[in-house]
Amino acid sequence: MDRPNIVMLVMDTARAKNFSSYGYDEKTSPFIDSVAREGIMFEKCYSNAPWTLPSHYSMFTGEDPIQHGYNSKDIRGRIESETLPEKLSESGYTTIGISNNGYISPPYGFNRYFDSFHFNAEPAAIESMLFFEEDEIFLEMLEGERENRWDSTKEKYKDFLCRSISKKSGKSLVNGAYYLINHKLFGEETFEDDGAQKSNQIAIEEAKNKDEPYFLFINYVEPHTPY
Numbered sequence: 001m002d003r004p005n006i007v008m009l010v011m012d013t014a015r016a017k018n019f020s021s022y023g024y025d026e027k028t029s030p031f032i033d034s035v036a037r038e039g040i041m042f043e044k045c046y047s048n049a050p051w052t053l054p055s056h057y058s059m060f061t062g063e064d065p066i067q068h069g070y071n072s073k074d075i076r077g078r079i080e081s082e083t084l085p086e087k088l089s090e091s092g093y094t095t096i097g098i099s100n101n102g103y104i105s106p107p108y109g110f111n112r113y114f115d116s117f118h119f120n121a122e123p124a125a126i127e128s129m130l131f132f133e134e135d136e137i138f139l140e141m142l143e144g145e146r147e148n149r150w151d152s153t154k155e156k157y158k159d160f161l162c163r164s165i166s167k168k169s170g171k172s173l174v175n176g177a178y179y180l181i182n183h184k185l186f187g188e189e190t191f192e193d194d195g196a197q198k199s200n201q202i203a204i205e206e207a208k209n210k211d212e213p214y215f216l217f218i219n220y221v222e223p224h225t226p227y
Helices: 030-038 052-061 084-090 123-129 136-146 153-166 170-186 195-207
Strands: 006-011 094-099 116-119 214-220
Touching (some): 084 214, 094 195, 195 214
Parallel strands (some): 094 116
């Protein structure tokens, strides 16, 4: 194979100062340290934005947020600029996207840029919370929880109930009830996130026996919560 495979890994919210390769006292990142020793490590590298959506579009387009325009969680759909995975696909690469992050997801258009895309956000947690899969209203409630969008739990459930009724989504109402029952019976410890392990399994399966070179992108979000 003449062209190399390309792997792009994002450890969402992990800070350089906590990696031993960047001088942290504890040995927190032995495998990343070995990559840094064998390759090139940038000592000064800055994000184009302080949160997920615009910073990822900047990584994929080479544009600042003011250029690509994706700087609001209310903006969904396809970006106008051509992205890195699309350009690589045009050059004969198989492009694979895997995400554990709610913003790097089909509702925000990221599935459109890859030949194969897997949205794997907090899979163990979500699978244990949902009675029915693919419930956008419920997933948006989880997103709001992470952002502390409501002043109280009562307000959160009231908003969820109103949205479910207005959209006549019986599936969402069942998911909401199932979620509450699980919380009452088992508590928060039931909903542990094993997204990284599942993402790795998906990546290995996707990359197996590929005749053409591939571009593999993974967003790991484990450092985000609870740290």
